[in-house]
Every structure is written in structure tokens, then in C-alpha cells.
Amino acid sequence: MATPAVQSTSTTASRGEGPSLTPSASLSPEQIRQRVGECGLDPDDLGWRWDLGGVSQPAAIPDFLQDDVWRRSRIDGGFDDSHDAACAQVADQVRRDPALVRLLWQAYWRTYLSPERRRLQGWPTLEPLLGDRAGFFYYLVALAGIPLTQAHHRRLGIPAAVTASTVQQARVESVPYYSGAHNGRFGVDFPQLEWLSHYTRERYFRLGRLEFWLEPNQACPARVYRHRATGQVVALAPDGMMFADDGAVYADPSERRPGSGWTASFQADQDAWCGNVITPFGQGTRWRPRLAKAVWQEVLRPGDLCLTLHIPNGGGLTPAACRDSILRALDFFPRHFPDSLPRGLVSISWLFNNQLRQALPADTNIVHFLNQFYSVPRPSGRWDGLWFLFLRKGAPDFDAWPRDTTPQRQILDFLRQHPRWRESAMFLLWEDMLHYGEKVYLQDWPYPELGAAGTT
Numbered sequence: 493m494a495t496p497a498v499q500s501t502s503t504t505a506s507r508g509e510g511p512s513l514t515p516s517a518s519l520s521p522e523q524i525r526q527r528v529g530e531c532g533l534d535p536d537d538l539g540w541r542w543d544l545g546g547v548s549q550p551a552a553i554p555d556f557l558q559d560d561v562w563r564r565s566r567i568d569g570g571f572d573d574s575h576d577a578a579c580a581q582v583a584d585q586v587r588r589d590p591a592l593v594r595l596l597w598q599a600y601w602r603t604y605l606s607p608e609r610r611r612l613q614g615w616p617t618l619e620p621l622l623g624d625r626a627g628f629f630y631y632l633v634a635l636a637g638i639p640l641t642q643a644h645h646r647r648l649g650i651p652a653a654v655t656a657s658t659v660q661q662a663r664v665e666s667v668p669y670y671s672g673a674h675n676g677r678f679g680v681d682f683p684q685l686e687w688l689s690h691y692t693r694e695r696y697f698r699l700g701r702l703e704f705w706l707e708p709n710q711a712c713p714a715r716v717y718r719h720r721a722t723g724q725v726v727a728l729a730p731d732g733m734m735f736a737d738d739g740a741v742y743a744d745p746s747e748r749r750p751g752s753g754w755t756a757s758f759q760a761d762q763d764a765w766c767g768n769v770i771t772p773f774g775q776g777t778r779w780r781p782r783l784a785k786a787v788w789q790e791v792l793r794p795g796d797l798c799l800t801l802h803i804p805n806g807g808g809l810t811p812a813a814c815r816d817s818i819l820r821a822l823d824f825f826p827r828h829f830p831d832s833l834p835r836g837l838v839s840i841s842w843l844f845n846n847q848l849r850q851a852l853p854a855d856t857n858i859v860h861f862l863n864q865f866y867s868v869p870r871p872s873g874r875w876d877g878l879w880f881l882f883l884r885k886g887a888p889d890f891d892a893w894p895r896d897t898t899p900q901r902q903i904l905d906f907l908r909q910h911p912r913w914r915e916s917a918m919f920l921l922w923e924d925m926l927h928y929g930e931k932v933y934l935q936d937w938p939y940p941e942l943g944a945a946g947t948t
């Protein structure tokens with residue numbers, strides 16, 4: 493392992509009594525780059541708000557680099573102690589190296605403190621300097637978010653059990669790093685920090701198997717209407733959304749055959765809304781009913797306060813576990829945020845992709861889960877979402893991608909026959925969450941109340 497080239501004025505690292513590290517705060521991105529020995533980084537990104545981050549860097553070694561502090565967070569985050577010795581060595585190496593302290597501080601500040609958000613891109617991997625232990629550098633940043641999340645929850649009056657469950661996410665995020673992406677080495681990858689940043693300042697909680705983020709709906713682009721008498725629900729495509737003939741939306745327009753497809757149009761007047769129906773199976777249609785306001789009520793649109801649903805890694809997405817989580821959310825959010833009632837659940841994932849019904853058996857947890865939501869197409873790249881199952885990016889390599897688990901094998905086999913995958917959006921309205929498990933949107937589709945399919 494390389495020895496530090498930039499020595500601190502002292503190696504004392506006790507909290508509060510450490511040396512002044514002002515020289516560390518004044519190091520430039522260029523000096524850091526030279527120190528870590530990595531070229532080809534994104535110069536604009538590493539330098540983004542560099543000075544602003546430096547201003548708030550403490551003169552002493554930051555608390556979260558102290559062994560007792562990161563160890564406490566490691567325990568709270570549910571990690572076992574098998575990597576403590578290696579982590580302690582990396583923490584010590586960082587404490588002795590002003591350039592690494594500066595870089596670590598900037599990663600921490602960018603992730604958790606910066607008023608403006610921007611994900612870390614093209615940051616050093618630290619592999620030239622830390623070798624096999626490189627993943628511990630950003631692992632320390634991930635652990636540092638745990639006390640911030642705990643403090644944030646205390647301010648919001650969140651029960652300790654919910655906090656304890658929510659802070660497990662650092663461990664969940666680190667799993668892909670060592671299970672595949674980095675040849676089994678332990679750690680956290682810098683792109684994973686973006687997700688962890690949300691827990692420290694958003695209304696974002698794990699309730700049982702699932703996580704819920706109270707925020708304006710940015711996931712589901714559709715406008716959604718409920719029939720005032722029957723309660724049935726229909727989604728209309730946003731104006732201008734371009735569909736292929738198969739009712740899907742492609743991020744890359746060149747994937748649509750020239751001259752094929754169609755563009756959705758949406759109009760509202762005093763008496764009605766008129767737009768292209770999206771089926772609950774996630775397909776756009778040319779069918780444009782007119783929904784009279786006297787008969788239908790608008791119940792969801794982009795920007796409405798919602799719960800964005802997140803499905804943490806970990807299997808066990810059983811019908812019972814999901815129903816339990818969703819019922820907990822129905823109780824938790826009105827109790828803790830009575831002035832911010834959400835309209836329902838929304839999300840974007842490969843798990844709402846209609847193709848899963850063909851790729852997997854109907855009795856799997858994944859297909860049961862998919863069936864509980866109203867799927868909505870969104871612009872999707874050709875291989876979007878496969879990463880979550882294979883920890884690989886880009887087009888599937890049928891000879892090299894893992895076939896270790898049943899869904900991996902089933903989806904690879906499907907992709908050989910249908911070489912086009914996608915992610916989709918979804919919603920489940922607040923009133924319908926109580927009926928999770930009953931396939932509320934699929935049961936009676938298509939509704940006679942909408943009129944004959946194909947009429948405009």
C-alpha cells in the first residue's frame with residue numbers, strides 16, 4: 493500500500509484535541525488529484541463547490557473519522573464487525589493524510605450538507621492509493637450519514653424503531669459493491685452515496701420491507717381520474733408523450749420505426765378532460781375518451797404530494813410483508829405529518845415492467861407485487877433496470893452475466909427471445925392502499941364507464 497506523500501503536521505487524531513488541519517482545507521482539487529494518483533476524473537465535478545465545502549471543514553479531524561464514532565454507526569447500521577480491522581487501518585491512513593481528509597470531508601459535505609444537490613461523478617476510486625481497501629473510503633462516508641439520519645429523525649419525533657430500521661440502508665447499499673461490482677471486496681461505491689443523502693434530510697423512512705419518501709410526485713407522469721360513483725380509476729397520458737405502436741415509450745426515439753407510433757394529446761376544458769388512456773398494464777393506447785368532470789374526479793397529477801416507494805435490496809418481497817409495510821405507511825404518515833397528506837404511492841422501477849408477467853411465473857413474489865399497481869409507461873432505455881438483478885450495465889452478455897438465481901435465469905432466457913427490457917412508473921392511490929393484495933386496478937379492466945375502446 494502506498495505511503496502518504498503529504499504529511500499532516502501531527503498524527504494526533506483525538507476528537508477535539510487534534511491539530512489544526514487548515515492546510516488540508518486549503519488544498520485544491522488539483523492537489524488532491526495528484527495525491528490520489530488518478531487521472532481521467534471529471535475535473536468539473538470534483539471541483540464543484542469545492543471552496544464552499546472547505547469553508548465548513550472543521551479545523552480538527554472530523555468526528556466521523558474517529559474509531560469510536562464510525563464503529564457506533566457500523567453497529568447501528570447493522571454491519572457485523574468482520575471488517576473493523578481493515579476499516580480502522582483506512583481511517584488511520586486518512587487521518588494522517590491531509591489530502592485524504594480534505595477529499596473525505598468534501599464527499600461528506602457534498603452528500604449530506606451541501607444546500608444544492610449534485611451527485612458525485614467521476615470521483616477518485618482510491619484504488620491506486622488504498623488498493624483492496626479502497627471501498628472503505630466511501631464506506632466511512634456512508635457510515636457518517638447514520639448519526640445525521642438519527643438526529644434528523646429525532647427532530648421529527650420519529651419512533652426509535654423506525655429510525656433503527658431506516659439506517660440499515662447503508663448496509664443494503666453496500667451489498668452490491670462487494671457481492672458483484674468489485675470482485676467481492678467490501679465497501680461502498682461513490683455513486684451509491686447519492687441515495688444515502690436522502691435519508692439525512694428528507695421525510696424518508698423504512699417501514700417493514702419497503703421504504704416511503706414523502707415528496708412531490710416526480711415518478712408518475714400520468715393524470716389519474718376516479719369515477720365518482722364506481723370508484724374505478726383510469727390514467728391518461730401526458731400531452732406530447734410519444735408512444736411506439738406497442739404502447740411503450742422509448743427514451744431513444746430511433747428505436748421506433750420511422751413513420752410508426754403516435755403522440756398523446758391531452759386537453760382539459762370547463763366540463764371534461766380528454767386524453768389517451770393508459771391501461772393498468774402499463775400500455776399507452778390511441779383510445780381518447782372524454783371524462784366528464786361531473787362523473788370523474790382528478791385524483792393524481794405530477795407534482796402532487798405522494799409517497800415515493802423504494803424497494804430495498806434483499807429478497808423476501810412476499811405479499812404479506814408488502815401488505816404489512818403499506819398498512820404501516822397508511823398509519824405512520826398521517827400520524828407524523830398530518831398537514832402533508834399524500835395522494836398515494838408512486839415509483840419507477842424494473843419491478844413495474846409489464847414484461848415481467850411473461851418472463852416470470854405468475855406465482856412469484858415479483859409478479860404478485862407488480863399486479864397490485866397501475867403501471868404507467870415512461871421513457872425507458874433498452875436495458876434499464878437490469879442492473880438491480882445482475883449488477884451489470886448495458887446489453888446482457890448471455891455467456892458472462894450471472895445465472896445464479898432463478899429470476900436471473902428466467903429473465904436472461906426471456907431476453908434471448910425478446911431483446912428489449914424496460915423500467916416503468918406506477919401508482920397506487922391512497923384510498924386503494926388498504927386493498928393491497930386485491931389487484932384493485934386489474935380486476936375489472938376495461939371499465940364500461942369509459943365507453944367503447946377506440947372512440948374519441
Ligand SMILES: CC(C)(COP(=O)(O)OP(=O)(O)OC[C@H]1O[C@@H](n2cnc3c(N)ncnc32)[C@H](O)[C@@H]1OP(=O)(O)O)[C@@H](O)C(=O)NCCC(=O)NCCS
Nearest residue numbers: 803804805806807808809810841842857858880881897898
Ligand atoms: C425485487 C426483489 C426484492 C424480489 O425478491 P423476491 O422475489 O421476493 O426474492 P425471494 O427472496 O423470494 O427469492 C426468489 C429468488 O430471487 C433471488 N433473488 C432475490 N434477490 C435477488 C437479487 N437482488 N438479485 C438476484 N436474485 C435475487 C433469490 O436468490 C431467489 O432465487 P432462487 O430461487 O434461485 O433461490 C429482489 O429481486 C431484490 O432484492 N432486488 C434488488 C432490489 C431492487 O431491485 N429494487 C428495485 C430497485 S428500482
